[in-house]
Amino acid sequence: MGKKSQPSNHDNDYDAKLRLLQIELVKLQRQIISSGSRLLIILEGRDTAGKDGTIKSIVAHLSPRESHVVALSKPTEREEGEWYFQRYIAELPSSGEIVIFNRSWYNRAGVEKVMGFCTDTQYKQFIDTVNEFESLIIGSGIQLFKYYLDINKAEQAARLKSRETDPLKQWKISPIDEQAQKKWNDYSQARDVMLKKTSSKAAPWTVIDANDKKSTHLNLIRDLLSRIKYPGRDTNLLTIDSNVVMPCPPLGKKLPKLAP
Template sequence: MSKDPKASDHESDYDAQLKLLQIELVKLQREIISGNLRLLVILEGRDTAGKDGTIKRITEHLSPRETHVVALGKPSSHEEGEWYFQRYVAELPSAGEFSIFNRSWYNRAGVEKVMGFCTEAQYKLFMASVNEFEGLLVDSGIQIIKYYLDIDKKEQAERLESRKTDPLKQWKISPIDEQAQHKWDAYSVARDLMLQQTSSIKAPWTVINANSKKHTHLNLIRDLLSRVKYSGKDEKILTVDPDVVMPCPPLGSKPPKLAS
């Protein structure tokens, strides 16, 4: 069966745009290294929202020595006895480094809260202290950019089913994923509280409408590049789609219209 020529054109257009953005990312990394800068990007979101794929597109042509992707697993019994932020502090970028957290300390505001993996007191302590913690990091010279990837319930269901049937994706299936649809409403409530209470001036949230993976990749990278300073920036290719990239308002305000 021959391919739809329009589909092929769309694919090649995506590849062309992505290549230009990846060239900009290389420029950015050169600036980070030469300027001894420290950049931390936090990616949170619904299960199956596309964090792994987005990170792959960001890091594909970057130096692995100065680019660190952090995806911490379940804390050990020793780590459970530590200050909550302690194991994440060890992963923060040093001078000249770019770190991406594939999930982060915001596990406490999301999956731990919804699944009962933390106490109510632990949750409240986290919510009361995370803004101050991030403020200290920013004041120390770390630029923090936070993204929440959001998808609707139908799209999530389709992606979960794809994981079950695609042998290359089955490593992604987890018991937590199995609860994503059943606890959809609880995750929505936890998400809204997190965005309302932790979108600070120093470290605001940006919500990404991630129903389209390709639009997610292109627009998130454009937004990321537009937020950081580096030499030779090509501003004309960094315009984002406002239906995909939705900055969160200040603390206490309602987040953008999200999937409920």
């Protein structure tokens, strides 16, 4: 048998940096638990943009009792008859908890809009009310951070191809994937409208250039940690790459440069 390949210096460097940031995340969680704070993180993005891997890098060493990942499936028949936001409310963080939404109510502004899973009236009602809904959440004392992971079309094509051949990624394949490339421009347009109309002053979007997975993980965590105060925060670890982390301005202003 051949020699077992050794991890590259780049891999070692990434692992070392990620470990230090995960220690910071543990410090943050201790503060959230002790203070009874509530933290909600929304992760949206293109299909294959790396939401699952990013979430794993965040929660890897957090207490599972006080940190929860929410990835809701298709609404049931009963849920379809409810107020659109209703099923998400039950998943909001309680005292001392961190909750991460792997996709969220913004499904309505993305997949549902592009694939025709909602009516124009339902879409407009969502766009017209989501900022007010999030203001109520923030007003209740929940800290809310919204990230959109963006990749280019060629990178998405490569990742979709990888899913077809990697047995560990078979569960990720869905009929929606088949439309991701075909409806690329439609998704771009829906993304831009969503970011322009829902990046409010109280709950702005931050776009992450997610073409490099490791850079995505490190920079998103740095950005999150830099925006929350907690004891013992090591600011030397929180230098953010401005080519990766792109804050969206308040409503209606010019968006950062995104994949067309």
